[in-house]
Amino acid sequence: METKRDLPLADMGRQLQGVRTWVVEDDPEWRDLVVDELERHGAVVRGIDSVEALYRELAVDRCDIVVLDVVLPGEDGLSAARHLRRIDDMGIVLVTGRSSAADMAHGLSAGADVYLAKPLELPVLVAALHSLHRRMASRRGSTHAVAREPAPVAARGTGDGWSLRAGGWELWAPNGRSLLLTVAERTLLQELFSAPGTPLGRARLIAALSPTPRDFDPHRLEVLVHRLRTRVRTATDLALPVRTLRGAGYLLVSTQS
Known part of the structure; x- marks a missing residue:
């Protein structure tokens, strides 16, 4: 054969x-x-x-x-x-x-x-x-x-079930729905999930997204966040728990009251 x-x-x-x-x-x-x-x-x-x-x-x-x-x-x-x-x-x-x-x-x-x-x-x-x-x-x-399901990288401090799994490639919502992330989305969320409840400046996020931060158009960061929010809402029916801090950056927040 x-x-x-x-x-x-x-x-x-x-x-x-x-x-x-x-x-x-x-x-x-x-x-x-x-x-x-x-x-x-x-x-x-x-x-x-x-x-x-x-x-x-x-x-x-x-x-x-x-x-x-x-x-x-x-x-x-x-x-x-x-x-x-x-x-x-x-x-x-x-x-x-x-x-x-x-x-x-x-x-x-x-x-x-x-x-x-x-x-x-x-x-x-x-x-x-x-x-x-x-x-x-x-x-x-x-x-x-070795491990059928990779250990989640949880949104520590939010306490409401949002997590990154599969090496950071999947965003899981509290209702059990998930979204497969792009490279840039994964990088952005890994930075935010590493410091829940802490404002992260645009400079830090851009440095994580690009090896040449000086050539990175800051508007691309806004577009990335906007598209991610839309994709998360479509995939999970929930709002991404990321708050825009005008003139400062972004913050991963808790959606619990």
Whole structure:
């Protein structure tokens, strides 16, 4: 009987079905080629032209794997990999023309799961993504085998049942309903839940959300909170217990009277 190991490379790539993969590449021709190839193998793909644009996407959505070119305008792929590894467990693939052992070690130490040197054959990229996604699924499965439900990170001090679970990726309401969070929402709520009842300034929250706080538009924080409140209300029928402190920041409060 034919096994997965016996399948040709093109057939193996079909197992990217449904894998949310974002490709950050400033060369539009190469980016389009990569996007088309990954879509052909079943992945759900977005092409993005800069790290700054990637952060904007992550403010409202999540991906399984990000493919990062190292040399990009503005923030480079190595810096982005370090930041993403601190805030997320997504798969990170670095693609670069720098192929020395020292460059590879630097990339892997920055947080990359896979380091691929250019010139890069597309079937190699597909196979690498398939292998990485399989390892990620196995790792998560092993974690779940040890503990079927991750310990909640509770909103200490509120006393009304709001909590973060699944490593901070799920917000649970007192009525038992939950919401799967985006990267930015998770980061924001982890900061607020770490200090319930304590006002957190915009500067602290922005520093948690972006590795380049000076380039972060403060209006994006307001938009993030507004969207999160709307999503929480839709998913749980309850109001998010986060109060806006005009000119100061935000506060995680108790909804109990």
